[in-house]
Amino acid sequence: MIWLGVLACAVGCYALKVAGLSVPASVLERPLVQRIADLLPVALLAALIAVQVFSGDGRSLTVDARLAGLGAAVVALLLRAPFLVVVVASALTAALIRLAG
Amino acid sequence: MPTPDPPLDPAERRRIVSDSIAVSVATGAYGISFGAIGVSSGLDVLQTCALSLLVFTGASQFAFVGVIAAGGAPLLGAASGLLLGVRNTLYGLRLAPLLDWHGARRTAAAHLVIDESTAMSVTRDSTAAARVGFLTTGLGVFSLWNLSTLIGALAGDALGDPRDYGLDSAVGGAFLALLWPRLNTPTARLTAILAAVLATVLVPLTPAGIPVLAAGVVALGLGLRGRDGTGADS
Numbered sequence: 001m002i003w004l005g006v007l008a009c010a011v012g013c014y015a016l017k018v019a020g021l022s023v024p025a026s027v028l029e030r031p032l033v034q035r036i037a038d039l040l041p042v043a044l045l046a047a048l049i050a051v052q053v054f055s056g057d058g059r060s061l062t063v064d065a066r067l068a069g070l071g072a073a074v075v076a077l078l079l080r081a082p083f084l085v086v087v088v089a090s091a092l093t094a095a096l097i098r099l100a101g
Numbered sequence: 102m103p104t105p106d107p108p109l110d111p112a113e114r115r116r117i118v119s120d121s122i123a124v125s126v127a128t129g130a131y132g133i134s135f136g137a138i139g140v141s142s143g144l145d146v147l148q149t150c151a152l153s154l155l156v157f158t159g160a161s162q163f164a165f166v167g168v169i170a171a172g173g174a175p176l177l178g179a180a181s182g183l184l185l186g187v188r189n190t191l192y193g194l195r196l197a198p199l200l201d202w203h204g205a206r207r208t209a210a211a212h213l214v215i216d217e218s219t220a221m222s223v224t225r226d227s228t229a230a231a232r233v234g235f236l237t238t239g240l241g242v243f244s245l246w247n248l249s250t251l252i253g254a255l256a257g258d259a260l261g262d263p264r265d266y267g268l269d270s271a272v273g274g275a276f277l278a279l280l281w282p283r284l285n286t287p288t289a290r291l292t293a294i295l296a297a298v299l300a301t302v303l304v305p306l307t308p309a310g311i312p313v314l315a316a317g318v319v320a321l322g323l324g325l326r327g328r329d330g331t332g333a334d335s
Contacts, residue, residue: 001174001175002143002144002148002169002175003148003151003175004175004176005165005169005174005175005176005178005179006148006151006152006155006156006165006175006179007155008175008176008179009152009156009161009165009178009179009182009183010151010152010155010156012179012182012183012186013156013157013158013161013182013183013186013189014155014211014212016183016186016187016189016190017158017186017189017190017193017211017212017214018193018207018208018211019190019193020189020190020191020192020193020194020196020197020211020214021193021194021196021197021200021202021207021210021211021214022193022197022207023190023193023194031327032324032325032327034191035324035327036320036321036324036325037187037188037190037191038283038289038324039288039289039292039319039320039323039324040184040185040187040188040317040320041160041185041187041188041279041280041283042280042283042284042289042292042293042296042320043292043293043295043296043316043317043319043320044164044181044184044185044296044313044316044317044320045160045185045276045277045279045280045283045293046280046292046293046294046296046297046300046316047296047297047299047300047312047313047315047316048163048164048167048181048276048300048313049273049276049277049280049297050296050297050298050300050301050304050312051167051171051300051301051304051309051312051313052167052170052171052269052272052273052276053270053273054301054304055171055304055309059304059305059306059307059308059309060304060305061301061304061305065267065270066269066270066273068270069267069270069271069273069274070270070273070274070277072274073273073274073277073278074277076274077277077278077281082127083127083128083131083275083278084130084131084133084134086274086275086277086278087131087134087271087274087275087278088134088271089274090267090270090271090273090274090275090277091266091267091268091270091271091274092267093267093270094267094269094270094271095265095266095267095270096267098264098265098267099265
């Protein structure tokens with residue numbers, strides 16, 4: 001079933017790319033379309049972070065080493081670290097806390 | 102390749118190519134983290150590599166594996182990935198007149214429409230320069246992203262329990278790094294906060310995958326609110 005998801009995501013994402021190159025530019029010039037399209041990735045990424053950090057086993061919320069990992073990512077971003085450094089800092093922090101705990 | 106512009110100055114071409122290669126190397130490298138996170142989320146190496154080859158847009162791929170890792174249905178993962186892929190449509194709208202490709206070329210070029218290839222071409226002032234930036238970055242990222250995904254997936258597979266290495270935490274860090282540069286307006290920050298709160302509240306109440314999709318409603322609501330000029334950048 002994972003393959004079905006992979007293929008659906010692939011076909012859909014490619015269709016979205018083709019649509020952009022093919023649709024008349026006037027669609028983009030509507031400010032409402034532009035605003036929603038700008039905010040959509042913001043909302044989704046923020047939600048993904050929340051789910052990723054707080055969801056426990058099954059349908060539950062937990063606070064654990066992942067929150068510290070997220071904190072480390074914030075610090076790295078404030079220091080203008082590149083993507084890979086942010087990801088590694090986050091992983092390393094969570095790993096060290098689990099090792100200590 | 103025919104172009105209506107005068108030929109590109111060789112020095113400018115070299116500069117665009119070297120800038121594009123630098124971006125490709127930096128972006129391609131984090132395919133390693135995608136590969137490792139993919140296999141630790143419950144996908145096999147082939148599925149993880151298929152995402153990089155066929156979906157080829159980083160945030161959507163991370164979203165897909167994020168939903169799978171949380172125990173969500175693969176089709177919900179695909180839906181989350183699609184919502185994040187909407188921005189590529191907007192990139193395409195901006196790129197189409199600049200790149201000026203039609204037919205089979207346009208169909209092929211579409212697969213390379215991503216954050217980085219757009220950034221490296223949309224600011225150029227001629228079609229020839231835009232095409233060099235788009236193709237060098239697009240093909241550069243595509244090659245390195247897929248190669249590093251494979252390396253990360255194979256390494257991640259050999260590591261054992263991904264939690265020991267904090268790989269579950271790495272996903273949150275990766276999303277935050279993708280989100281960070283987008284938090285540049287008050288509306289964007291408000292959207293992020295409301296979306297995160299809504300998703301957290303929904304985690305215990307709904308099946309995995311739904312909280313993220315529901316957050317899309319926040320973007321819709323705040324986007325609509327900006328219509329009368331009171332919202333968007335106040």
